[in-house]
Amino acid sequence: MRGDGRDGARARADGRGGGMNAKVQEDTARRLDRAMGSLGTAAMARMEEQLAWYRALSAEDRSWVGLVAQAGIAAFVEWFGHAGEGRPTPSIEFFGTAPRELKRSVSLQQTVDLVRIVVEVVEAQVDELAAPGGADVLRHAMLRYTRDVAFAAAQVYAREAEARGSWDARLEALIVDALVRGQVDDGLHSWAAALGWTSAPVMVFAGHAPDDDPQSIIDGLRDKGRRVGHELLAGVQGDRLIVIVGGAAGVKDASRSVVPRFGPGPIVIGPEVPDLHAAASSARAAIAGLRAAAGWPDAPRPVLAEDLLAERALDGDEDARAQLVENVYKPLAGTPLLDTLATYLEQGTSLEATARLLFVHPNTVRYRLKKITELTGYQPTEGRSAFTLQVGLILGRLSVM
Incomplete structure (x- = not known):
């Protein structure tokens, strides 16, 4: 008999139950509806008690987090009341309650913490919230709902990361293009600040791009730089690859992470400069050296732009x-x-x-x-x-x- 009861609970949670099961579900839904306010209050109190990152938020952000928690509880209650109609679990609707800025203040891991707290609060009161005979129904419904909410949170943050990545790639391309063309102004500093660029000194590498997809080349360079503690900006311009390296402890240190990513042919290194603002001169020298490198077929790879002064001069630099x-x-x-x-x-x-x-x-x-x-x-x-x-x-x- 007990096994049959469990099967019935699962059927009700999936919206397949009927008769007395539907009556239990309706009664439970009404109880949940009446308890929404207290559940939200309990969730906020537990977040304040257990989550240090929540306490560190501004008052405005804490308010938004509270609204998201309340919306999540309300969405569960509303869904549970109609689960018997075969209604799917909500995906990301209640995350839309929060402004875009909050998604930058609260990480995915912190969102998981938030969902976990809400689930714990509801689970702690399952016996009181559920109608007689409906505790298992409510528990299984919570499991299904929170599973989908977890996927929904991942979707939200994945989309935000993708949008942020596209914007960062655009800024990176603008910085590289501005330095190559020597158009250094206040906008360059703003773009670099948006990317979190703080490294010094800086040097520029110029060479031929491999045949790979340009974005995969840049992503590979960025990942390699991150592993060795360098900041890298890169751009593919036609068959030319330009890489700006910050924070390296000299030419050899920078070359180890950058040179393997270039295609065949010469690689020229512009002179080291103190900061990104001065990198236009390094880029100009590196690109001029790349143009003139054919004049010294036996040049080392990579070669300093300073070592190609004679060839650059003959080429009109x-x-x-x-x-x-x-x-x-x-x-x-x-x-x-x-x-x-x-x-x-x-x-x-x-x-x-x-x-x-x-x-x-x-x-x-x-x-x-x-x-x-x-x-x-x-x-x-x-x-x-x-x-x-x-x-x-x-x-x-x-x-x-």
Whole structure:
């Protein structure tokens, strides 16, 4: 007999019961309706007692949470009264009571806490709320209802996360585009603040994008950055991938998380800058270096934009030209070092030939070459450095014509 009673309770909870079962359900529904106010009050009191996050909310948010709890109880009571008609359980209607801002203040885990409290409050009073013989009906109805509410909460937060993710992706694309085009203004700071960007220093990587879906490339970069403690912004522009790295402890640290995500071909790293606002110059150098990288087929991967100054200058990069004039020509202008460098390069880096043409001892030439290295950072006796010095010398001569 008891097994039959349990089966009957389940049938009533699923809306398949009739006769006396329907009468028990109607009586229980009326009792629930009369107890709605006290149930809501008890739920709020228990939340205040057990949930630290609820106590930390503002008064306005606590009020909204209370309304959601009351709406949830009311929705259950209303549904339970019509369950015999085959009415489905509500999905997300009562979550619409809360404003969008509340969903940002209350996490999914906290929403689960809220539902759990409401369920505990109702379950603690099942024997008092249910009509005689209806306790099992009410318990099974609560199980079915709370299961669907849990799925409803997950749906709400999934949609919010998706919308937030789309908005963040749009902001990220705007920031990358603004830095690439050099359009740095107050809007850039607002967009970065909205994404929670706080890292420094910053450097920009430029290379070719792999053949994967652009969004999957960016998501992979972001996940990798999060694991190693870097902040990353990325954008795919045609076949080009631009990655902005913040918070890395140097070029090698940043490269480990970024370089594997690029497609084949050169990867150029712009100079390190103190913050995102200054990253436009790093992006400009990295992109100019990417354009000019074909001029140095044996360049390392990745390569610093600074190491491609000569190729960038020959490709028409005005920043590189100005930097070479400033770093190579001007420190030597008006001194014997300039003639020594020009002669040394013209003589195929021959120490003896240079000494003969300048009528000085070879040791004097050695001394002057050492001074040139100290002043410019480039060593005339090394092939790549000699090439860069040659380009800087020519540009300097052209600049004073």
